[in-house]
Amino acid sequence: MAVEIRKIEGKCALRKFIEFANDLYKDCPYYCPPLFFDEMNCFNPDHNPALEVSEYQLWMAYRDGKPVGRIAGIINHKANEKWGYKHVRFGWCDFIDDLEVSKALLDTVAAWGKEHGMDALNGPVGFTDFDHEGLLLEGYEYLAPMASLYNYPYYVKHMDAYGLVKEADWIEIQVYPDGTPERITRVAEIVKQRSHVRVDKVKNARELEKKYGITYMDVIDEAYQKLYNFQPMTVKQKHYYKNMYFPLLNFDFVTCVVNEKDEIVGVGLGMPNISEALRKCGGRLFPFGWYHILKALKAKKMEAVDLLLIAVRPDYQGTGVNALFFQDQIPIMAKYGVKRLETTSILETNTKNIANFTQLPHKQHKRRRAYIKPIE
Numbered sequence: 096m097a098v099e100i101r102k103i104e105g106k107c108a109l110r111k112f113i114e115f116a117n118d119l120y121k122d123c124p125y126y127c128p129p130l131f132f133d134e135m136n137c138f139n140p141d142h143n144p145a146l147e148v149s150e151y152q153l154w155m156a157y158r159d160g161k162p163v164g165r166i167a168g169i170i171n172h173k174a175n176e177k178w179g180y181k182h183v184r185f186g187w188c189d190f191i192d193d194l195e196v197s198k199a200l201l202d203t204v205a206a207w208g209k210e211h212g213m214d215a216l217n218g219p220v221g222f223t224d225f226d227h228e229g230l231l232l233e234g235y236e237y238l239a240p241m242a243s244l245y246n247y248p249y250y251v252k253h254m255d256a257y258g259l260v261k262e263a264d265w266i267e268i269q270v271y272p273d274g275t276p277e278r279i280t281r282v283a284e285i286v287k288q289r290s291h292v293r294v295d296k297v298k299n300a301r302e303l304e305k306k307y308g309i310t311y312m313d314v315i316d317e318a319y320q321k322l323y324n325f326q327p328m329t330v331k332q333k334h335y336y337k338n339m340y341f342p343l344l345n346f347d348f349v350t351c352v353v354n355e356k357d358e359i360v361g362v363g364l365g366m367p368n369i370s371e372a373l374r375k376c377g378g379r380l381f382p383f384g385w386y387h388i389l390k391a392l393k394a395k396k397m398e399a400v401d402l403l404l405i406a407v408r409p410d411y412q413g414t415g416v417n418a419l420f421f422q423d424q425i426p427i428m429a430k431y432g433v434k435r436l437e438t439t440s441i442l443e444t445n446t447k448n449i450a451n452f453t454q455l456p457h458k459q460h461k462r463r464r465a466y467i468k469p470i471e
Contacts, residue, residue: 096159098199103153109138112153115165116189117377120245127239127370128378129227133339137226144331145222148173150211153187154203156196164190164197168204169222170211174326183208183470185218186226189246190253197253205470216468217262217324219244224325225336229265229440230254234461238370240401242439243267244463259466263323265440267461268452272436275425276454283418290414291355294423300341303351309333311351311362318406323442323465340364340403345392347431348400350423352407352416361407363420367391368399368437396432403439405451417451 103112113134120126136142138153149171156164169184185204190196205216220228227244232251239245287293297303303311312333319325328336344366352361372391376384391397407416428436440463441448 098196099157100154100203112165115162119189125238126245127373131378144335149222156200164200166200168207181214182217183213184220186221188219192249194256201257209470229463232462232464240437254466259468262467263465264443265463266443266459268438269458269460270436270452271456272425272428279418279421282415283422286415292352294419295351295353307359311359314359314408315406347427350420352419360411361416363405364403365400367397368401399435400433401437
């Protein structure tokens with residue numbers, strides 16, 4: 096039978112949309128399910144402020160009455176305005192290995208985008224740079240961290256068959272911390288004296304906000320302005336991401352760099368890898384998922400840490416501030432017995448950021464891609 100595309104409307108249909116990926120990857124040992132309630136909230140205007148600057152539509156593909164694919168169409172008006180283009184994004188794009196299915200899904204987003212005046216199809220990306228983005232091209236044999244997309248290798252041939260072409264590539268790096276290199280220590284001490292900066296360790300999210308408000312989110316926003324597809328955050332978005340991520344953090348893995356005015360000029364965030372915990376509970380907190388996740392977050396010994404981000408205020412970039420993050424974090428990782436640090440996606444053109452990790456024992460183990468195609 097032909098592929099049937101159904102628009103997603105209502106909570107029941109949204110649940111099926113979210114659950115489709117878990118069903119598709121149920122036998123894959125490398126897939127990490129997202130937190131179910133986070134996915135539901137992502138498409139709820141009462142929770143996700145990105146929907147104030149974006150519009151979206153969700154669809155699922157069916158054949159013989161069975162779900163065989165899903166996709167989201169997104170128009171982020173604020174990002175389009177910033178970058179001067181008219182892109183419709185596709186995300187949450189999953190499908191069985193059937194070219195007719197993937198074509199039907201992508202055609203649907205392209206047609207919807209054209210109806211709204213868009214002239215190019217771009218993805219896989221989300222509403223903002225904080226959502227999952229980039230099709231996995233290399234590294235299928237590694238367990239996905241919570242903050243990254245995973246997809247089967249066959250997805251690549253579907254993108255190629257549709258005529259999508261590379262717009263941007265990211266790489267991911269495994270770092271094996273084994274003591275702080277003397278060069279990092281030397282640079283960190285010079286930077287402290289020359290730029291009058293220091294590391295300020297805080298114990299929890301409450302103390303962080305009491306001392307600095309949400310200025311650390313301002314630093315992230317300013318630091319990321321030039322990154323691919325980045326949309327300047329609204330005040331509501333800053334609070335949204337702060338409330339989503341910071342309560343989960345073990346603040347041993349949070350490094351704030353402040354200047355002589357006690358202003359945050361850099362922030363580095365890491366967290367224990369909780370992929371196995373999410374796999375055990377299928378991304379659901381209840382009835383017992385909360386236990387597995389909390390156990391992983393509060394562990395005193397751990398195999399891996401996921402580096403969520405390093406952000407430095409533009410006027411301090413290029414000063415060597417990044418050395419302070421490593422000087423602070425490498426001894427902490429040793430205390431927890433961490434054997435590897437997993438970076439999130441780094442644009443392959445961001446050579447300065449890549450250089451932060453290549454001075455340590457490392458391996459580039461993943462590559463992912465955002466595609467683009469003009470809409471005819």
